[in-house]
Amino acid sequence: MPQTADDLDAVAVRTWCSLALDALGREREAIDAINVYPVADGDTGTNLYLTVESAAAAVEAVFAAHETGVSAPSTADAVRAMAHGALIGARGNSGTILAQLLRGMAGVLAEGSGAGRLCLALTTAAASAREAVAHPVEGTVLTVATEAAAAAARVAAGAGAPAVVRAAYEGARTALDATPGQLAVLGRAGVVDAGGRGLVAVLGALLEAVSGRAPERRYEAPAAPAAFVTEAGDCPAADDPEGGPAFEVIYLLEAGDQAVERLRTRLDGLGDSLVVVGGDGLWNVHVHVDDAGAAVEAGVEAGRPYRIRITHFAADRVHGRPEPVQRAVVVVVPGDGLAGLCAQAGATTVLARPGEPPASGELVDAIRRAHAREVVLLPNDGDLRHTAAAAAEQARAEGVRVSLIPTRAAVQGIAALAVHEPDRSFDEDVVAMTAAAGATRYAELAVAERQSWTMAGICQAGDILGLIDGDVAVIGEDVPETARKVLDRMLAAGGELVTLVLGEDVPDTLAEGLEEHVREGYLAVDTVVYRGGHQCAPLLIGVE
Numbered sequence: 001m002p003q004t005a006d007d008l009d010a011v012a013v014r015t016w017c018s019l020a021l022d023a024l025g026r027e028r029e030a031i032d033a034i035n036v037y038p039v040a041d042g043d044t045g046t047n048l049y050l051t052v053e054s055a056a057a058a059v060e061a062v063f064a065a066h067e068t069g070v071s072a073p074s075t076a077d078a079v080r081a082m083a084h085g086a087l088i089g090a091r092g093n094s095g096t097i098l099a100q101l102l103r104g105m106a107g108v109l110a111e112g113s114g115a116g117r118l119c120l121a122l123t124t125a126a127a128s129a130r131e132a133v134a135h136p137v138e139g140t141v142l143t144v145a146t147e148a149a150a151a152a153a154r155v156a157a158g159a160g161a162p163a164v165v166r167a168a169y170e171g172a173r174t175a176l177d178a179t180p181g182q183l184a185v186l187g188r189a190g191v192v193d194a195g196g197r198g199l200v201a202v203l204g205a206l207l208e209a210v211s212g213r214a215p216e217r218r219y220e221a222p223a224a225p226a227a228f229v230t231e232a233g234d235c236p237a238a239d240d241p242e243g244g245p246a247f248e249v250i251y252l253l254e255a256g257d258q259a260v261e262r263l264r265t266r267l268d269g270l271g272d273s274l275v276v277v278g279g280d281g282l283w284n285v286h287v288h289v290d291d292a293g294a295a296v297e298a299g300v301e302a303g304r305p306y307r308i309r310i311t312h313f314a315a316d317r318v319h320g321r322p323e324p325v326q327r328a329v330v331v332v333v334p335g336d337g338l339a340g341l342c343a344q345a346g347a348t349t350v351l352a353r354p355g356e357p358p359a360s361g362e363l364v365d366a367i368r369r370a371h372a373r374e375v376v377l378l379p380n381d382g383d384l385r386h387t388a389a390a391a392a393e394q395a396r397a398e399g400v401r402v403s404l405i406p407t408r409a410a411v412q413g414i415a416a417l418a419v420h421e422p423d424r425s426f427d428e429d430v431v432a433m434t435a436a437a438g439a440t441r442y443a444e445l446a447v448a449e450r451q452s453w454t455m456a457g458i459c460q461a462g463d464i465l466g467l468i469d470g471d472v473a474v475i476g477e478d479v480p481e482t483a484r485k486v487l488d489r490m491l492a493a494g495g496e497l498v499t500l501v502l503g504e505d506v507p508d509t510l511a512e513g514l515e516e517h518v519r520e521g522y523l524a525v526d527t528v529v530y531r532g533g534h535q536c537a538p539l540l541i542g543v544e
Helices: 010-033 044-065 075-089 092-109 115-132 141-153 161-182 184-189 194-211 257-270 292-302 313-319 336-344 360-370 382-397 410-418 426-438 479-491 508-521
Strands: 247-254 271-279 282-289 304-312 325-333 348-351 372-378 401-404 441-447 452-454 457-459 464-468 471-476 497-503 526-533 539-543
Touching: 010 044, 010 075, 010 194, 044 075, 044 092, 044 194, 044 360, 075 092, 075 282, 092 115, 092 141, 092 194, 092 247, 092 271, 092 282, 115 141, 115 161, 115 271, 141 161, 141 194, 161 184, 161 194, 247 292, 257 271, 257 282, 257 292, 282 292, 292 304, 325 336, 325 360, 325 410, 336 348, 336 410, 336 526, 348 360, 360 372, 360 382, 372 382, 372 410, 372 426, 382 401, 401 426, 410 426, 410 497, 410 539, 441 479, 457 471, 464 479, 471 479, 479 508, 479 539, 497 508, 508 526
Parallel strands: 325 348, 325 372, 372 401, 497 526
Antiparallel strands: 247 282, 247 304, 271 282, 441 464, 441 539, 452 457, 464 471, 497 539
């Protein structure tokens, strides 16, 4: 429904995210095709889409949390969720900048809505995005954001929110059209800035959200010249391919402000295209470097980096993308230890941090990174079934044959991966992997956060819960005893192999004790132990 002239409530924020995602979905390929700066790697549209998808998912989670309550989420709840979602899901240079733009807006809109707040939000967003970029360049999304804010500020006092956003949208369009004259690489290619075009789409969605009507004039920039776009749909390097850094490094970072300032200085000396966004202890770091290891080490010195993504785009620029492999496995894992284990087995991994499940776009991105004609997708979480199904459909639309095996736990994914044989037919491989996953019962230990009713009785805060196939089956006081009881229940029906996945802070003595328990009580049952690293549960158990 249309919003009132001075109303930007939580529903409008939700609508904005949804419309922005739709708009970027429509324009993703066109934006990818004109991506020439800072690196012509043809993925700006995709990165912006994934960033907004993460923001939209975070807002949806806020609404879902309020479904059983008596009150709807506040505007502050919605905009903060939007900003946080964009921060943790930001991809690429433009996606990282967009995340900071949304964060800048959220900081103002959380304190109140209305036309005046929207105008201030746009101004704050543009300024904070410039501060996040080590060396701002005109003719980019930064220029478009600045001009959009300036146009909004020129709206007459007393005008409503739709008038402010409409002025920002028109100002962004005008600024975008001028970018080829401001940045030489754009002028040579005959295109506007890709990130700026994405921002215009996002502002158009905001205009529709606050006014109830789509922009009268949707932006339609001329496509890249035919000679400029390669057969693969990517753009050739804007400059000499030997002249730019070889790697793009992105990671989330938990660190304090002073440590991040030192990190900025360190990374600025290592490479270019440096963007560090965030605050309040959580940051998204993006940089192009020749020494990817040094960039990650700098993050380790500053705090705790995770969700580390390293892209080697120099080889693609020089040699072109290689032929796809015949088959690959994409697996979602709850900890970095399992990510390493699955990667050693040849799988492409997607890391799911506690409370931060991957979005469908992240799964699609992993399928693309696998670069295979056939892909087996293992979500390893029952709550990801719809997300994984959407990702599989998107990948199929792009010509990849995808089979989704509905694994509900990481130990089921490990079992499926263990029998994977790429040399047999795709259907036979999928059947074998599905059978192995289905034959694996799963359990996990968790710590109760509060008093609750469970299928095993009433638990108190701090109790150790043993969940078997998703339901609480055992309530105990300590991890070892609870784990033994869970194993006894699972092995009562028989079993040949026990898989134990230990969390980051769990001592090796736990695994040793459980191995001895299985060895003494159950004949011909083997036990394997893996380190899961930083994961939600202290212990995952599988019984095949």
